[in-house]
Amino acid sequence: MTEPVQLVDALKRIEADGLASIEAADSLEALEALRVRFLGRSGDLAGMLSRIGQAPPEDRRAIGQAANTAKRRLQEAHTSRLAALESAESAGVAQADLTMPGRRAWEGGVHPVTRVIDEICEIFRELGFSKVRGPEAETEWYNFQALNIPLEHPAADMWDTFYLADGVVLRSHTSPVQARIMETHEPPVRVVVPGLCYRRDPFDPTHAPAFEQIEGLAVDEGIDFVEFRSTIEHFVHRFFGRETTARFRPAYFPFTEPSAEVDVSCHMCGGSGCSTCKGTGWIEIMGSGMVHPAVFEAVGYDPERYTGYAFGMGSARIAMLRYGIPDIRLFYEGDARFLAQFR
C-alpha cells in the first residue's frame, strides 16, 4: 500500500518544488522553462499522472485529487507569476519618454470673418430670413438711384466709389441687393445678404478698400419701428450677449427713414468708457432704418401697404470687436500665424 502514498507524496513534492521554482523565476524565459518542466505535456506532473493507471483503483481517486490540486496550484502560480513578470518586463521596455510630442496632421481653420458672418446669418435665419447674394459690380442705378441716392449730391459722397466704366461701379455697399431682390420677389421679403463691398479707402488699421458687409431687409404688411427695434435688440442679445444693451440714434441714409445708427454697450468697459469705445461707453455696429417709401416706389411696391426695415453692418468690423483684433489688415494679409488662431 505504499504506492498510492508514494504517488501522492511525489505529487505534493512536485507541487511544492514547482511552486517554489515558479515563485523564484526571474524572467519570462525561466518561467516558460518551468512551465514546460512542471506543466508541459511531458512535464513532471504529466509524467506522474501517466503512472496513475498502475495504482489500485481504490487509490486512484486520492491520487487524482492530489494531481488536480497540484495542477491547479501550479497553474495559478504560473499565471500570477507570468503577469508579474510581464508587467515588470513591459515596465522595463517602456523606456520611451512619453512627454515627447505625438504625430499630428495639419489643422485647417475657418476665417474669423466667415465665422462672424455665419453666426450673424444664423441668428437671422432663425427669424425667417433667407440668405442671398448679389453682384459685386453694379450699375450706378442699383448702387445709387434705386436707393434714393441722387448722383452729384452730397449724399452720394457718403460712399467714395470705384468706377469701372460710365455708369458701372464696384458696389460701395450691399444695399443694391435690396432693390434687386424686391424687383424679382413679392412681399413678404426677408433676406440677409453677406458680401464684399468696395470703397476708395486705402488700407489702414480700420479701413480696407474691399470689405465684407451684411445687409438685411424685411418687408411685409405691418412691420413697424417698434418691431424693427426689438428685432435688432434680439440680434444684439444673441450675438453680443444678454448683458449687452443696444441704443438707437438718429442717422441719415437716403434709402431708410426714419434712419438709425445702432450702438451697443462696450463689452470691454461695460459702458464706463475705454479706448475701445473711445471713452463713450458705446460702439457703433450698424446703420439701419425703416425702408424709405421712395425705394418701394422704385421697385414697384405699394408704400402705403408695405413697410419694412433694412440694416447693414461691417462683418470685418464686428469680427474685430468679437476677437479683439486691432488692425483690419490682418484679415486680408493671409498670415498663417493669424489664420491658424481660428481653428
Add this chain to the structure above:
Amino acid sequence: MKVSVNWLRELAPGIDGSPEELADHLSMTAVAVDEIHRVGAGIESVVVARVEETTAHPDADRLNLASITVGTDEPIGVVVGAPVRAGALYPHAPPGTTLPDGLKIGARKIRGETSHGMLCSERELGLGWDHSGILELPPDLVPGEPLAEALGFPDHVLELDLTPNRADLAGHLAVARELAPEGGAGLVLPSFGSSADAWKPTWIDGASDVSAAGVRVIIEDPERCSRFLGIVIRGVRVGPSPAWLAARLWALGGRPINNVVDATNYAMHELNHPLHAYDLATLRGPEVRVRAGRGGERLRTLDGEEHVLSEVSSVIADADGAIGLAGVMGGEGTEVSPTTTDVFLECAVFDPLRTRRTARRAGLSTDASYRFERGVDRTDVEKAITRCARLILATAGGRAEEQAVRVGPPPGERIVLGLRPSRVRQVLGRSFEREELTGLLAPIGFEPANGSGKADDTPLRLYVPGWRNDVTREIDLVEEVARRHGYNRFEGGAFAVRPSSVPDDPAWDRAERVRRLFVARGFLEARSASFATGRRAGPDAVELRNPLSAEEARLRTDLIASLLDRLEYNLARGRRDVRLFEIGTAFAAGRDDEESPALPLEDLRAAFVVTGGREPEHWGGETADVGLWDLKGLAEEVAEDLLGAGVTPILPDAAERIAEAGLGPVARWLEGEAFELEGQGRVVGLAGRVMASAVDAPRWAAPVWAGEFRLTAVRLDEQAAFAPLSPYPRVGRDLAIIVSEKRTVSELEEVIREACPPFLDSVWLFDVYEGGEIPEGSRSLAWRFRFQAADRTLTDEEVDAAMNAVTFALEEKSDARIRTS
C-alpha cells in the same frame, strides 16, 4: 462742423446742462457729436499786456526787448522773438504759468537780458495753429485783464458729424433751436447796439437785373443763382474786430481777419448763410453779375490759387471779368483790405448742383460751398444780410445805403405737408395724439397750418420751415416725430418671425461644402481684396477708372493670383509650410447684357495653394514635402466629393476648352504636371504644379501646388446613399504583372474591371516597380483585389476563376505578363 456752447447759450438762454449732456442730447435726437473740445482752458493766468516800447536786443539780431505794462505803471521787461508794436495789446504769460501745450514759463535770461515771462502766439494759447508771430489782441481789451475771462473763455466746442440732410445745423441758431426746451420760441439774437440794430434796408427788387445804391446786379443764369441780395456800406474803418467777436471765431478754430470779413463769418456761423464782402472801389462798373465761366478765363482766388475757368463753373463777374467763384470763394482782386472804405456786401442763394460742380472743378471745398451744396434757406436771406450789415456798422462804422439790391424771384408760398396720425402709427408702431404731434414738431419750426382735419387718417397740415430743405414728404415728418420723441422710447415690441418669399441662394451652401472639405484637410481660409496686384492680373483684366494705386488698378481674373500673394507674404516671413484656400469672385470683361454692356462677368470660385511638408515635422521620421500625388489626391477628392467630376491629365489640345470655360487665367500659373477637373463634359477647374517663375520664393521653399474651380460646379443634390453591408467573408488576392510603360494605369484598370465579375468589391494599385529584372520599357504593377458577394460566401473556385479572367484579359488586351516572384 464745430459749434460753440457759449454761443448756443447766448442764442438760447434756456439751454441747460453740461456740454457733455448737450452733446448727448444732440446725438440722441438730431446729429452725432463726435468730440467735445475745451477752448481757452489753461490760460487763466495769462493777462492782457500793452507794449510801451521796444528796443533791439543788444546781443541778438533777431530778438527784441519789449517793455510792457499790465494795468499798472510798472514796466515789465520781456524778450520777444517776433515783431510787436508799441501801443498794441498782446497776451502775457507771467513767470509761473504753464501753458496749454505744457510749456512752463519762468523768469529767465535770454542772451544776458532777463525776460519776465513771455508774450504768446495763437498756438501757445491753444487758440489756433499759428505760431509765426505773437498774437495781437483786439484793441478793446484792457491791459491787466485776465485774457480768458475777457474773451469769455473757457468755452466748449462740439464737433458735429453733420449728415447731408441736416446741413441747417451748420448754423448755431438751428442747433440752439434743437437744444432749447422751448424750441424756436426760446431763441434771441444778441444785440449789436441799438443804433446798429435800428438800421433797415429798403429793397429794390428785380427779376434779373437791378441797380441801387450805385451798384448794378445781374443774374444772367437763374439756374445758377435764384436770389442775390446786396447792400452798400460806405465809409467803413477796416480794423481788428472787438474781443467778443474774435473770441467766437477763435473758439471755432477760425482766425479773425478784420471787422468786415469777421462779420460775414459771424453771420454765417449764426444763421447759416455764407456772405461775401467786396471792396466796392475795386468793382468795375460797379457791377456784379452771376454767369457761367468762359473758357480760358482766369481767376485768382483769395487763397492765392489761380484757376482757369470753364462753362461748368459759376462765377461772379464785374464789368471786366470774373471776380469770384460763385458760392465757393471770392477773388483776390476785390477783397476787403485795410484801405477799403466802401463795401459791397453779398448774400445769395446759389444752386446746390452748380456750386458742387464749381467747387469740384476748382478742387475746393469751403465753408460756403459746403452750405450751398446742401441748400440754404431761401426765405430768410434778408435777415442774414441785414444782420451782417448791422454788425459791420457796429464794429467798422460807416453808413449803409438805405436802398439795397434784391434780384431773383421771391420765395414762393410756404410749403405745407400733410401728416396722417394713422401713417405715424403704421410706420412707428405707436399712436400719437394730434396734439402730441404738434407738440413735438412746432418747436422746431413745423407750425400747424389751417385746414387740418380731425380724423385719424386725415392729415395734420404743417408748414415746413425754410431751413429744412430736406423735408419734402410725409415720411420726413414721421422721422422728425420719431427722433423728437426719442428712438429709444419705442419699446415693448417683440421680435417677429415672418415668412420670406425669397429662397436661399445655393452659392452659400456650395461655399460651405468647399470650406468643410478644405478645413478638414488642414487648409486655412484666406480672404483677399479682389484687386489683382500688378503682375498678377490676367491679360484681359477689368480695369478700375479711379484706382487707389497703379499697383491695384485691376480686378483679379482668378483666385490663385490672390493666393500667390498670400503665399509670398508667408514665405517672406520664413514660413515653409503654407496651406491656404479662398472662396471669392473672379472677374472678366464683357458680360455684354442689356443692363449695361460694361458690367464685367463675375464667377464665384474656390481655390487653394499648398506647399511644404505633407504633415508637420515629427521627430519620429522624415517628413516628405507635398508632391504630385498629394496634389492629385486632393484634386480627386475635390472632384469626386464636390464636383461629381473626374480628374484627367491636361491634354495638349485642352487650351481651347480651358479658355472657353473661362479658366485661361488659372492655367497660366500651372506648368508640367497638371490636371483638369471635369464634370458633365465640361472643364470646371484645374490643379497642378505652380511654375517656379510665378512665385518669389526663397531657396528653401518647397514646390508649390495650386488649384481652382468654379463654385457653381459644386453639387448640392447629393444625398448620401446607403448600400447594405455584406455579412459574408471577403476574399483577398494580389496580382502583379509586367507590362509596357505605354499602357497607362487607368487603361489597365478599365481592362481589369471589365473582366471582373460583379462581386469585385474593390481593387487598387499597391506597387509599382521598374528596373532590376524588369525589361527596359516595361514596368511591374501590382494590384490588390477584394472580392465579396452580398448573398453568399464566395468559394475559392469562383475567386480563382475571376482572377484567371483578369489575367487572361490583361494578357490578351494589354500584352501583360504575370509576374510570379
